[in-house]
Amino acid sequence: MASDEQVDDENLTASTASTDVRAQVRRIIAALSNTVALRGLIAVGAGTVILLLPNATTRLVTGLVIALLAASALMDLWYAVTGHRWFGRRISRWLAAPRGVAVLGLAAIMGFLAYVGGGETTLTIAVGVVGIYIGLRGVIAIISALIRRRERDPLPGLAGGALAIVVGVLAYLVPGSIVSSVIVAAAVGAIVLGLILIAWTLRHTIERSHLDPATATLPQVLWNWIEASDVGRKTRAEQASGLYFENPEKLTKLGTWWVMLVLSVAIATFAVLADSTAVIIGAMLVAPLMTPILGLAGALVNGWGRRAFHSGGLVLAGAVVAIVLAYGITAWAPVAISFSTNAQIVSRVNPNTIDMLIAIAAGAAGAFATVNARVASGIAGVAIAVALVPPLAVVGVSLNGGRFDDAAGATLLFLTNFVAIVLSAAAVFVLTGFARPFALRNRPRQLLKTVTPFLVLAGIILLPLMTASEGQLQSQSRERDVQNTVEDWLGDDTEFIITSVSVDGSTIDVTITGPGDPPAPAALHDALQESVGDSVTLDLTVAPVVVTVIPADGDDDPNGP
Structure with missing residues (x-):
């Protein structure tokens, strides 16, 4: 009898726990169905897709950049003809027309390069051009801050101009690394932002902040998160x-x-x-x-x-x-x-x-x-x-x-x-x-002044770091191309093994090991010059393999009659 009561109590406990779990799941689903949580889920999903599909992301970003450039050029041309502008600062219509034509030409060139050479090359060119523009704007900001130093505090203008110059120099000198860094940073930032929005929503269901998730803006949610986390x-x-x-x-x-x-x-x-x-x-x-x-x-x-x-x-x-x-x-x-x-x-x-x-x-x-x-x-x-x-x-x-x-x-x-x-x-x-x-x-301005020097220093440090990374990537890419060329030169049925491949400027060192004679070295030299696209010096080292077989005691001599 006692055993039956114990079984009933266990069943009741299990049923109650199951009911609590289902109720908790329903509350979580209800909490994640509001606008803020949906934004967070979209941000996490978008960031994850960007990280997992780099090639597709590069093509997508390339298309967006070309489309934005073309739209900006068409708006400049429309403004030059009609005098009407939907948004942006009004400038001289005589300046808007050539700028629109130049930007439209740049968009056309980038579209052609994207079709022929791929999105990465196009983005690299775009980032280099943008880097020149940002750097010039930084120089103008510093000059303006110095000229107007008696009218207002020059430190914000100097800090912003210095940061713009650093960003512009980086974008111009190492555009490939900047493209990758910006895309990865955007993906990670989207994931972090999405997780914060989801966590804010779950916290809102418990603490009930004054914000309405259906109408709250992103800055309001972030500030509410910071205040509530104090x-x-x-x-x-x-x-x-x-x-x-x-x-x-x-x-x-x-x-x-x-x-x-x-x-x-x-x-x-x-x-x-x-x-x-x-x-x-x-x-x-x-x-x-x-x-x-x-x-x-x-x-x-x-x-x-x-x-x-x-x-x-x-x-x-x-x-x-x-x-x-x-x-x-x-x-x-x-x-x-x-x-x-x-x-x-x-x-x-x-x-x-x-x-x-x-x-x-x-x-x-x-x-x-x-x-x-x-x-x-x-x-x-x-x-x-x-x-x-x-x-x-x-x-x-x-x-x-x-x-x-x-x-x-x-x-x-x-x-x-x-x-x-x-x-x-x-x-x-x-x-x-x-x-x-x-x-x-x-005190946002004061905090910004204290953090900006570290941002500028980070940009200065990034230049040699990205230059070194880009050089290593190029070297590794060239060595991989040389490796493939040597494999093609040896053929599929070869007994030779590639021991080492190194590229030092225009000199390529290749070491192979195996029995017999390899294919003609001149053929490898010609293939390497065609692969690298430049005149190279080939240093080929062939290490022969000599196989000696000593029979066991009592076996017939393999070299005997």
């Missing part, structure tokens, strides 16, 4: 206590920080000298530089000028001390360093765009771990993901060895990590409520 004064003070070295016990905190920095630099330097990856990871774990960098980001978005100055000064002083200490340790270490084969040095003297992307993600993760106690343990993984002390150690080691180019490359890597962490952490601090809504609402 962690509060008390929590913000507790979180800030771990980022800034202030009273009580300010000197003790600073002393501990400097001790850990010196120890981490010593470990990193010895790891570089010994070419030990495991020891480098240990140096990353104990390195304390992440704390003042995150503190700088938090101070920038909160308008804490004194804290920003102290955090920035601490980072600068720590970097200088790290380089000097690494230089001194190297001078006394009884180790002969091979700069060309030491993996810890080679991997840190040629940074590219991937290093900045890693630092952006690591900075966002570090900021999120700072404001969220449940994931605070992940800060160790952040320290490993982004290298702060090891590049400084490489700078000191390289300076001691007279390798100034290597020292410059390692310095660029540190600056890349520093700027990327500050910018991404600042964005996360705003979205997670660590930034004060009061400061964001009442």
Whole structure:
């Protein structure tokens, strides 16, 4: 009897749980059916499609750019003829006509190139032209700000002009990398924005904000999200206590920080000298530089000028001390360093765009771990993901060895990590409520002035990074084409194996291994020149394979009668 009652209770509990789950699912579906959630779902879907279908996205963006250029040209021509303009600034009709003709011609050329050469080439040309335009506008903005400096504050104009010049130079010099970066950034931004809109909708069903999801605009939703995410004064003070070295016990905190920095630099330097990856990871774990960098980001978005100055000064002083200490340790270490084969040095003297992307993600993760106690343990993984002390150690080691180019490359890597962490952490601090809504609402110009120099510095750093990335991509593409050409030259039934292929300017080195004689080298040279489209020098190395068979004891001699 008792058993039957127990079974009935279990069935009732299961039925109640099932009913609760169905009710919760219905509430979630109802919540996600409003306008804001639908926008979020569309944004997430669009961003995902862009990331998964790069070729289709490139063609689509190319078509949109051509269509927008053609529409802009037709509106200029319509305005030049009729004097009517639907939107945009009114200019001289005599200037509108030639501009419309020029833009229409550019759209026609881009359409032809898109049909013949593909969307990527067309976008590259468009981005280069836009880069020239943006750069010129930046120069004009700076000149205008200087001329009118007595009438209004010149800093916004100078900051905006400098940022425009940097963007224009990047777009003109590395248009291919800019195209890829903008598309990927737009896709990731759409996904993040979509997730925020969906999360806001779910929060709205519980907390019921004053906004109506059916009529709320995107800026209203984002601002409501920031206000609702505010962690509060008390929590913000507790979180800030771990980022800034202030009273009580300010000197003790600073002393501990400097001790850990010196120890981490010593470990990193010895790891570089010994070419030990495991020891480098240990140096990353104990390195304390992440704390003042995150503190700088938090101070920038909160308008804490004194804290920003102290955090920035601490980072600068720590970097200088790290380089000097690494230089001194190297001078006394009884180790002969091979700069060309030491993996810890080679991997840190040629940074590219991937290093900045890693630092952006690591900075966002570090900021999120700072404001969220449940994931605070992940800060160790952040320290490993982004290298702060090891590049400084490489700078000191390289300076001691007279390798100034290597020292410059390692310095660029540190600056890349520093700027990327500050910018991404600042964005996360705003979205997670660590930034004060009061400061964001009442001091936007001041906050913009403090963040803009980092944006300009990021643009300056991006130029050599993207140039290096583009050079590596071109080199890898050429080596892949050469590899395919060599495979075609050898044929399908060959016994030769391609050992190595390298391209250095106009010289192509190919090494193959196998028995017998390969096809005529002159045929390979002609094929390579046709594939590369330029005059090249072929350095072909053929390593013969000699097979010797020794029979087992008692077997007949294969060479005998």
